[in-house]
Amino acid sequence: MKFYLIALLSTIVLSCNSTQQLPNTKKTNVDYANTITAENLKKHLYIYAGDEMEGRMTGTPGQKRASEYIRDFYIEHDIKSPLKSNEYYQPIPGSYFNGRSKGNASENVLAFIKGSEFPDEVIVLSAHLDHVGTDAEGNIFNGADDDGSGTVSILAMAKAFKQAEKDGKGPKRSVLFLHVTGEELGLFGSRYYVENPIFSLENTVANLNIDMIGRIDPDKIENPQYLYLIGSNTLSQELQDVSTMVNDKYVQLELDYKFDAPNDPNRFYYRSDHYNFAKNNIPVIFYFNGVHEDYHKMTDTPDKIEYELMAKRAKLIFLTAWELANMDRRIALD
Numbered sequence: 001m002k003f004y005l006i007a008l009l010s011t012i013v014l015s016c017n018s019t020q021q022l023p024n025t026k027k028t029n030v031d032y033a034n035t036i037t038a039e040n041l042k043k044h045l046y047i048y049a050g051d052e053m054e055g056r057m058t059g060t061p062g063q064k065r066a067s068e069y070i071r072d073f074y075i076e077h078d079i080k081s082p083l084k085s086n087e088y089y090q091p092i093p094g095s096y097f098n099g100r101s102k103g104n105a106s107e108n109v110l111a112f113i114k115g116s117e118f119p120d121e122v123i124v125l126s127a128h129l130d131h132v133g134t135d136a137e138g139n140i141f142n143g144a145d146d147d148g149s150g151t152v153s154i155l156a157m158a159k160a161f162k163q164a165e166k167d168g169k170g171p172k173r174s175v176l177f178l179h180v181t182g183e184e185l186g187l188f189g190s191r192y193y194v195e196n197p198i199f200s201l202e203n204t205v206a207n208l209n210i211d212m213i214g215r216i217d218p219d220k221i222e223n224p225q226y227l228y229l230i231g232s233n234t235l236s237q238e239l240q241d242v243s244t245m246v247n248d249k250y251v252q253l254e255l256d257y258k259f260d261a262p263n264d265p266n267r268f269y270y271r272s273d274h275y276n277f278a279k280n281n282i283p284v285i286f287y288f289n290g291v292h293e294d295y296h297k298m299t300d301t302p303d304k305i306e307y308e309l310m311a312k313r314a315k316l317i318f319l320t321a322w323e324l325a326n327m328d329r330r331i332a333l334d
């Protein structure tokens with residue numbers, strides 16, 4: 001009976017395969033990456049880093065509107081939550097923020113695409129949803145680059161993965177879209193996530209963290225087709241090898257590792273949300289354009305973003321996540 005059932009199932013599987021000649025199934029990873037466009041990123045960023053969000057300070061009404069914007073995007077595109085309650089919010093009590101949120105509670109926002117072959121293994125794409133709010137005079141710090149750029153890039157990547165899933169080309173491993181809060185106050189949201197993970201940390205294959213990818217470092221004005229990568233071979237040489245292969249094959253940005261130098265005084269490796277994954281022995285890549293004259297100023301506005309360049313960087317990250325999610329075996333730790 002069992003053998004018969006297996007034989008029957010293989011027949012069904014084979015017949016399903018034979019029907020996959022629809023035009024849309026001929027799409028490739030590059031076709032899905034190309035759904036991430038400058039125009040689309042710009043449309044979302046002008047809203048996400050608009051004055052209505054009031055600088056997205058953790059726990060404020062502006063930050064709540066930002067979380068709602070992210071959640072509503074996932075609902076609109078039928079991208080599900082991995083939380084048992086089927087809510088998109090992972091609530092964090094006000095007491096967790098050590099007084100830095102004036103006692104206000106906040107939340108991480110989570111959505112995911114379930115893996116087709118290894119659903120328990122997960123690639124985490126992260127960006128922080130909060131920023132520094134307003135100053136005493138009520139001036140708004142829009143945080144378009146920091147980290148509106150990472151936030152809207154993840155939304156676009158999620159939509160691309162969802163389209164692939166609809167076409168029968170969903171990732172083999174699960175992909176988690178993790179929008180963390182409280183970063184500017186001290187990496188609180190990512191720390192809360194790793195202390196209360198939705199996928200076990202053992203099965204968390206890698207974290208690709210994006211924090212500022214829409215601008216150009218003044219040092220790079222002459223050669224702006226670059227991106228700084230931090231930490232990419234700290235725990236897994238294979239992660240950096242995959243990243244390099246993907247870039248060489250599809251995107252051809254200059255990947256600059258200068259901030260990986262052990263004596264680098266900026267200590268960027270410790271300064272964004274990937275660090276909470278790295279300290280749990282999860283391989284990470286931190287994607288970053290470097291600081292610029294508008295960093296943490298009220299002049300970090302959406303009109304200053306280089307949208308074509310940002311789209312290219314987002315495609316690199318998407319294609320890297322695609323590769324990590326579809327490899328026959330997960331990348332190895334060194």
Ligand SMILES: [Zn+2]
Pocket residue numbers: 128146147183211212
């Ligand atoms: Zn940031």
